[in-house]
Amino acid sequence: MKHFEANFDGLVGPTHNYAGLSFGNVASLNNAALVSNPKAAAKQGLQKAKALADLGMIQGILAPQERPDLNTLRRIGFSGSDAEVLRQAAKTAPALLNACCSASSMWTANAATVSPSADTRDGKLHFTPANLVDKLHRSIEPITTGRILTATFNDPHYFHHHNHLPEHNSFGDEGAANHTRLCQEYGHAGVELFVYGQEATNPHAPKPLKFPARQTLEASMAIARLHQLEAENCVFIQQNPDVIDQGVFHNDVIAVGNQNVLFYHEQAFLNTQAKLDEIKRKLDTELYFIEVPTAKVSINDAVKSYLFNTQIITLPSGEMAIIAPTDCQENPAVYAYLNELLSLSTPIKQVLYFDVKQSMQNGGGPACLRLRVAMNEREVAAVNQHTLLTDALFTRLNTWVEKHYRDRLSTEDLADPQLVIESRTALDELTQIMKLGSVYPFQR
Numbered sequence: 001m002k003h004f005e006a007n008f009d010g011l012v013g014p015t016h017n018y019a020g021l022s023f024g025n026v027a028s029l030n031n032a033a034l035v036s037n038p039k040a041a042a043k044q045g046l047q048k049a050k051a052l053a054d055l056g057m058i059q060g061i062l063a064p065q066e067r068p069d070l071n072t073l074r075r076i077g078f079s080g081s082d083a084e085v086l087r088q089a090a091k092t093a094p095a096l097l098n099a100c101c102s103a104s105s106m107w108t109a110n111a112a113t114v115s116p117s118a119d120t121r122d123g124k125l126h127f128t129p130a131n132l133v134d135k136l137h138r139s140i141e142p143i144t145t146g147r148i149l150t151a152t153f154n155d156p157h158y159f160h161h162h163n164h165l166p167e168h169n170s171f172g173d174e175g176a177a178n179h180t181r182l183c184q185e186y187g188h189a190g191v192e193l194f195v196y197g198q199e200a201t202n203p204h205a206p207k208p209l210k211f212p213a214r215q216t217l218e219a220s221m222a223i224a225r226l227h228q229l230e231a232e233n234c235v236f237i238q239q240n241p242d243v244i245d246q247g248v249f250h251n252d253v254i255a256v257g258n259q260n261v262l263f264y265h266e267q268a269f270l271n272t273q274a275k276l277d278e279i280k281r282k283l284d285t286e287l288y289f290i291e292v293p294t295a296k297v298s299i300n301d302a303v304k305s306y307l308f309n310t311q312i313i314t315l316p317s318g319e320m321a322i323i324a325p326t327d328c329q330e331n332p333a334v335y336a337y338l339n340e341l342l343s344l345s346t347p348i349k350q351v352l353y354f355d356v357k358q359s360m361q362n363g364g365g366p367a368c369l370r371l372r373v374a375m376n377e378r379e380v381a382a383v384n385q386h387t388l389l390t391d392a393l394f395t396r397l398n399t400w401v402e403k404h405y406r407d408r409l410s411t412e413d414l415a416d417p418q419l420v421i422e423s424r425t426a427l428d429e430l431t432q433i434m435k436l437g438s439v440y441p442f443q444r
Ligand SMILES: N=C(N)NCCC[C@H](NC(=O)CCC(=O)O)C(=O)O
Pocket: 017, 018, 019, 020, 021, 022, 025, 028, 029, 102, 104, 107, 109, 110, 135, 138, 177, 250, 252, 253, 362, 363, 364, 365, 367, 368, 369
């Protein structure tokens, strides 16, 4: 049977904006006052997704969430008509209104952790939506994320959907951004790497001092249990707290893996050598550990360029390619490193650059925009086929974006009641295009 790794990219929602909501995420804070362009953001994301589909990859799309989130605003005491709720919130609690308007569900690397059927005891593909408790604007995502995932991977014979973990800091879970999988072939049992920032229940364990560690060991271990993984197929690695304090808020800002390649910065982890040895012991295949030294790329350059927030993909030819943001081309040290990488004897043979600046300005690179799902051909056939990116869907979605999205949005615009109407009209049409059913609160 054939096996693939599909990428499901988050479609950028109509309220994409820069509100400076993510403490510890340097780009989000630095670009807080910018005016965004939701139309350009959605089109940049679709272009990247289409390019991967054109390379012969299986490419899916995950629908965005309903924003402004009026349900949450009502839950915290704002009342009256939709316009009145927005007006009161803008006047008395603008930070809460901003949190309820973020299009942050576009970063689907944070949608869920996914374990392919080759790794799980029941032979099903497991999904656990991330609870994202560290950030208010993200903590309101998991319920609708679960509905969208269930509508996308909608055959219970193949797909097992779990609830998100308990909503407490002890179980802070950021999904696939802190998880990667190494394997020989996508369809063979692999080793799942869970990278956590902090051990919540051990006050003596190392942790960052300045910025939050969003993922806990307790959450990672809970996911491994839920997904029915064998201990022999899991490795738990602590992120280096010093780099979290330099803006590495997720592991996918400092490391990325694909099949037998782990590409990471020298300073990414704690106890690196012991952990690499454990991976070697648990995965009996030829492994490429590509460690980037600080002398070639500083942490600052890695965070600015998102060198490690690249996607490493295996092309149908068997060669690997890196999907990088154009910001990597614009950073001399990083660009030089990527050119040098192509001359080394590793499976990575090409680098392809994409302009995803609208997302980058909020701290989301190419890898943040996608959820990876390794599947066999039967599982691919069991996916809701209207979510897979064909030429027709690409054209349809571009037309849809063109029709419904604004090309300019500032945080002042978030209180505009017209934005609620525009967003709901767009999403209602989208659920019909992608045959998702009633996944949004306004449809239920
Ligand atoms: N690394 C991965 N996988 N994802 C990146 C997520 C970026 C996102 N930014 C934001 O949510 C900024 C929103 C704002 O400031 O308006 C976050 O910090 O959670």
